[in-house]
Amino acid sequence: MTHELKILRQFADAVMDGRKTFEVRRNDRGFEVGDIVVLKCVDDDRKPVDHAINGVAWRITYVLSGWGIEDGYVVFGIEVSS
Numbered sequence: 604m605t606h607e608l609k610i611l612r613q614f615a616d617a618v619m620d621g622r623k624t625f626e627v628r629r630n631d632r633g634f635e636v637g638d639i640v641v642l643k644c645v646d647d648d649r650k651p652v653d654h655a656i657n658g659v660a661w662r663i664t665y666v667l668s669g670w671g672i673e674d675g676y677v678v679f680g681i682e683v684s685s
Contacts, residue, residue, distance in 0.1 A: 615656040660684040
């Protein structure tokens with residue numbers, strides 16, 4: 604499954620330079636290992652921003668829920684999809 608998600612510029616920068624290899628999200632989409640995430644950069648007003656991350660496909664490598672994660676949320680690992 605492919606998920607299109609918005610991401611704030613400060614987080615998009617960290618993903619693109621490799622400092623951030625995970626996402627914390629409400630699990631309203633049933634994220635699973637192997638799913639593809641396409642991130643689209645937005646500003647603080649949620650308006651689209653030109654950014655290198657736009658259109659890049661990321662593969663979910665790990666999904667964590669429970670273990671101190673608020674109910675209804677997940678943390679998932681991402682890597683560039685080949």
